[in-house]
Amino acid sequence: MADDGNGGTETMRIMIVEDNEALAQTTGWLVEMIGYDYKLAANAKQAIDTYAEYKPDVFMIDIGLPGMNGYELCRELKSRPDLKDVVFIAQTGWGESEHRKMTAEAGFDHHMVKPLYLEALEALLGDIAKQKTGSVG
């Protein structure tokens, strides 16, 4: 796990669920460079199987996943009591208001359109991190 240099505050953990391998890996590296920890899952099943061990603070979920799609995965994860404080970010190529409405209805807290802007990602994750430390301490 990368040391965020925040001295004592635990590094925020982000689970990235994305089937496009190149996109998943580079998003992971970006998250790591911004200063957070990440874990990749290539599909919904992998995410469901591995999140309990990883204990993410944030899920970044691609909508167009094979098999169970991002909306369904979000609904499934949201229904679990151990994930009630986790923040869900939808990552999708679709940015119309109808798509934003669909992700909000599925339970996502945020909607980010691909390709990602580093500044936007950094700002959003920063806000989430601030809120987390605020609510804890």
Add this chain to the structure above:
Amino acid sequence: MNPALIKPVPILIVDDLSENLIALEAVLRRDGLEFIKAKSGMEALEILLKREVALALLDVQMPEMDGFELAEMMRGSERTRRIPIIFLTAGVTDRSRKFRGYEAGAVDFLEKPLEADILRSKVAVFSELYLQRRQIAVQRDNLKAFAEENLRLLKDSRDNAQALKEADVRKDEFLATLAHELRNPLAPIRNGLQILKMSPDGPRAEDVRSMMDRQLTHLVRLIDDLLDVSRVSRGRIDLRKERISLQDAVKAAVETSKPLIDANGHKLTLDIPTEPLWVEGDLTRLAQVVSNLLNNAAKYTAHGGRIGLTVTPHASHADIIVSDNGLGIEADMLPRVFDLFAQADSHLDRSQGGLGIGLALVSKLVDMHGGTSKAESEGPGKGSTFTVSLPLVGASGEVQGKPLQKNGRPATPMKVLIVDDNVDSAQTSLWMLDLIGHKAEVANDGARALEMAREMKPDVVLLDIGMPGMDGYEVCRQLRKMPGMEQLVLIAQTGWGQESDRQKAFAAGFDHHITKPVSLDLLTQLLADINQTATEGQTHG
């Protein structure tokens, strides 16, 4: 005029005495009337079974069945009950007999001896009525046919509107998918750029660069496919047909698709006869056909699958069969797999990448080679088999086309002038040339290019065609006219790789024509070839 309206009006006359029948007919005869004569009630009924009648003139007093009985029989049958009846009676008829006659359905009584004028005018009234009825029936039939035709046209236009609507929906879906598919490689490329910006020489830099290279290759392939399919659909693709061996096309295809097949952990089994099978075709395009089928199999088969490529010769054609044990195809999808945009609907679950145009290209290219394509699958999860049949031509020893020589000999430095209005494109070309050891300079428009060419006297000019103001063709012509430029090699660089574009470039005086984006390998090879030609003293005119 409707033939039903020209037929004479049939009038039935019934009398037991032939001389009366003859006399009646003689009195009434005129154009447009036909007389049907019966000598008894029974005979009359027999005739009525077979024929339509406009008016019946019945003698009342006949042996066996009299006129009244006959009228009652006629009233009893649906076929004959509406026929108007005029009774002909001998002498004065009493009231009770007349009453019986009207009850039986008579419209009139005429007493013998008959007055010819009255009889004629009454017959005329009824035949006129009959004609009108017939005319109305014809008009009714016409109207009915007209209404049916209108209904059919309405249905046709509704069907057409529906088809247009569906095509429109498919186009919209395709555009959405296209945007999505283009963004797929773009998103990691942007991520990669941001990573390199933050940490240009970090531990990830090398991985990031090779990833960006792969994604860019994918992007270029998508766009190539798109351009191909649009050219093919508009019938604007040139096949460079020659006598080639099918095996060459198949081998080239396997080479192209092997990386994707290997990356997915599939096992590829080849069954190809060694004896050459000759076809009249475009090697590149046929290789593309087979490669598209192989890529399709690789994409739609779960990791570690089996893909088979079999070539089977027949008397006049050869089958190329690509089979897999992958996802298979739904029965209702089978007839549509070769349609353009066929894959465009299920955009949520589609993680395979691609636009669903590979198979459309296959079918169109095979078509252009006089062959056929077909897809078979026993259903989802049961794998798929694609068969392409191509006509064979007689054997010939002539083998055309020379393999691209590839040797990485070091480049002798040349002076290269890059002319491109796209500053980034020019700059990156300069870096590439720099990397392979040439001395390059950049001009961003035609006028500047001519100026710089005079000063630097380049060996090679790499010239973009589509520039504002003076275009590449014009710059080329001007350079060719310049004194001291006899040895100059001119390379056209365009986004258009059509044979007609190449011809246009050569006509303008270019020595070479390359399609953007240009890879470093190709540029290295081309400049090395030019260099070798120059040192061998075989210069272009």
